[in-house]
Amino acid sequence: MKKILLALGLGIIMLVAGQAEKPLTPEQKALKNTMQTLSKGLMRIQKAILYNNKQELLAGIRMLKTVETGFLTRHGEALKKYMPKNPNFAISFAKLSEKNIERYVRMMRSDIYSKRDYSRITAGYTHIMQECIGCHQKIRQWKWEEN
Numbered sequence: 324m325k326k327i328l329l330a331l332g333l334g335i336i337m338l339v340a341g342q343a344e345k346p347l348t349p350e351q352k353a354l355k356n357t358m359q360t361l362s363k364g365l366m367r368i369q370k371a372i373l374y375n376n377k378q379e380l381l382a383g384i385r386m387l388k389t390v391e392t393g394f395l396t397r398h399g400e401a402l403k404k405y406m407p408k409n410p411n412f413a414i415s416f417a418k419l420s421e422k423n424i425e426r427y428v429r430m431m432r433s434d435i436y437s438k439r440d441y442s443r444i445t446a447g448y449t450h451i452m453q454e455c456i457g458c459h460q461k462i463r464q465w466k467w468e469e470n
């Protein structure tokens with residue numbers, strides 16, 4: 324019983340703490356949603372590579388492509404908030420990351436049909452992951468979330 328009460332108490336505290344967080348601006352919300360789509364797309368690609376599943380690979384790539392056009396560049400403004408000391412860098416970095424991600428997505432997609440070489444597809448996946456981490460690392464100054 325004590326344990327149940329404790330769990331309930333903790334649950335309520337977490338709920339209240341969650342609500343106390345600042346609400347996200349529409350821009351931040353869009354960024355978060357897009358990031359989650361990118362993340363899901365990448366996970367599908369990883370699964371596809373490991374399980375040798377072409378449909379999954381195409382589905383993952385399609386997910387990445389849904390946020391392909393201009394998103395990261397347009398959201399340079401949102402990125403600026405995370406890098407107040409370096410606003411110009413935020414914009415140009417976002418643009419470059421987007422370009423690189425687009426290029427690797429295109430490469431991967433053509434590799435599926437032409438070379439069918441999983442090591443090249445895996446290289447594309449790794450390059451994209453490096454782009455994600457490259458930006459996050461700058462933004463987060465690589466501190467782990469303390470949960």
Ligand code: HEC
Binds near residue numbers: 361363405417418462
């Ligand atoms: C140009 C910068 C930039 C690039 C490139 C980038 N992100 Fe992000 N990402 C951000 C920002 C800004 C946030 C929000 C701040 C944070 O979570 O630290 C974020 C947050 C996230 C989150 C957390 C979302 C949440 O629900 O809180 C995930 C997941 C994520 N990104 C995935 C990715 C993936 C996958 C890629 C690559 C395909 C990627 N990101 C590329 C800037 C970037």
